[in-house]
Amino acid sequence: MASLEDELADQLQTTLDESTKRARSTRRPLLTHLNADTTWLLSIPIPSPETRNHLYYHILIDLWLRGGQSDVAKFFSQQWHATPSACQSIPEVEAVISGIEDAAIKEELVEDLKYANGYLKSGASIDAVVVSHEFTDHMHKETLVEIPSTVPVFASQKAAGIISSWKHFNKVVKIERFGGDWRTSSTRPLPEWLGISRVAYPGADLLYYHAAVMITFSMAEGVEAVIYTPHGISPDDIRPVADANPKIKTLALLHGLQDIKLGAQLNMGAHNGLRVQRILESKYWNGTHDEVKKGGGLVSWFLNRKMISLKEAIEQEKAERGNDLTGTDLESMQDVRFEELGNGESLVLE
Template sequence: MVRRADTDAPSAQLRAELEAAVTRTTESAHQPLLMHLNADTSWLLQIPYPTGVKHREGRQYFNILIDPWLAGPQSDVASWFSQQWHSTESKYKSIKEVEELALEMEQRAFLMSSSTSSSSRRQRRSPPSNILCKTRIDAVVISHEFSDHCHKDTLLEVDSSVPVFATEKAARLVKSYNHFDTVREVPNFSGGKWHWPAVLDPLPKWLSIWKVYSQTDALYYHTAILISFKADTLKDGHSRPSHVTRGIVYTPHGVEHENVSVIADALPRIETLALLHGLHDVSIANRGQLNLGAHNGLKVQRALCPRYWVGTHDEVKTGAGLVSFFLRRKALTVQDALKQEQEEKESNLKSSDGASYLEDFEGVHFEQLGNGDSIVLEAG
């Protein structure tokens, strides 16, 4: 489903979704919110605090800013080599606007959840405001060192007290800015048996950030970020929520599907709530694969069985420099990829591996969120 951005912030579409989600759930079972800050791959992920965990400012969401590039050009190596601009102006053009978005969603969630609370509880709670905190961004996640993911000018707008969690090369680059108090390299997720708390200071004990990659990928280009967190769930016959572990898998260039088995096979189980993976197949003159595209996305989807698959990093940007002459892009939809797989299977161009292509996609909510669009990630 494609969602159109509205003219106000946040969009009327998200307000309606949030209101509907609150009516379907109890106050203790809020769902994560995902906001597309531009047409490319900058996101704000709001994860609700689990029941029993209190924030000193009375907030309901832990806010994670992912790969922020909001305005201006991005360039790698030098402008003559590679430079790009957003083809569409970002819906949220500054960190200040992102802060305002986070506050508005806190206030809206407070008002709607308060309407389902008892009057005595409402009297003890105050609506969130900016008075009590310097920033509402709790963490920044950087997946790659390239400046369309690690954009210096945008990052320098973020309050210096916000911790940054980045892959190895990106962490070194961010440290060189001498701006942030805390920069942590994201650890590898090796799967197998693991346990809470999976502490990565200064994250809360109920949330962690990992990377998943192939050791044969020397540039770590096809890497995934796993954001795992404890979430509330109501079991049959119980009025109080218990906790399950859910995950958001973010892979803007795509990750080889074999490598995500560490997530699928992890114990205790990690339920993949959402997969962020692009549809466009992007390469450099057929010599180097950049974005793995829709066909790889289908393989990752089958391996992880997420409830949502959200497209990312598919903006066709305005480019200049040497690299722009060699970029090759194949734009596919999920339906295109499924149809091609089915045709190949039927014509015996691909040996059958037992996968039922169309059936495997049933129950998955694919979302191609536009510039400024948002979604409530309901576990169902």
């Protein structure tokens, strides 16, 4: 009998085969959820693939694939995934990436067979890693050190310091705060068409729990971005993205639905996500960091978790403001596509 891990791996490959075919026909980014929580693979079409040895730029976000995680001490907080991750190791992630590239090549109209074979033999793999926070459910050492040391890591300030102390990666880059022009975040070793920046209020270098990582890229359709905020972000803090010059179109917002408190607010939940979405007017909203994990330690006794669906959040706001959406902020929500990508599922961001 097949194990749950095998079933998840088969599901992942099936959804990737379908999504990759669609992504290649439209030349659009591909977003893949590698676990039930907040580990993602973002594959962005390279504008000039002839200058590289593969067709996509592959970015891994907040890696934690297997095993437990603990912050402070195990007696205080310890967690495990409730469902095994679709990918259990970095070699399995690399196999997924190779599958994306191979499927893309089959869809690519390349007359020169030798050119196509050059891609197939390239061993395309991970191009960059993003770490949003220093907490070990976002920065899981046992997972990260499986990645080849030559892969650059882009991390928030405190996380960058910790990762550098491991002396595993050749290049660890602190993610700088977004200042209005995404092009300043296109720093080496990133290609000039791609930028990675942190969206947070000024002075939030040491306390940036409610912040976002913005991955910005220039494509034929213009400048687009995927904004990842696993704990949520204040609507006021996200506004500089909407006011950016040059203009940025938010393609996807990754923001969770659960409202979680531990005395203070941890995850800001669906109501906050609605306010952020209205400001960004993102085409897609994907839930993230909503897995109800197996937990232990003191923290598990005091967590206050409120499960709120997007429908419930919208219905509550409609009740507060009236059912007629015309001419209100709620009207813009009619066009957004909310996608709850499960463990091992992928989505073409069209």
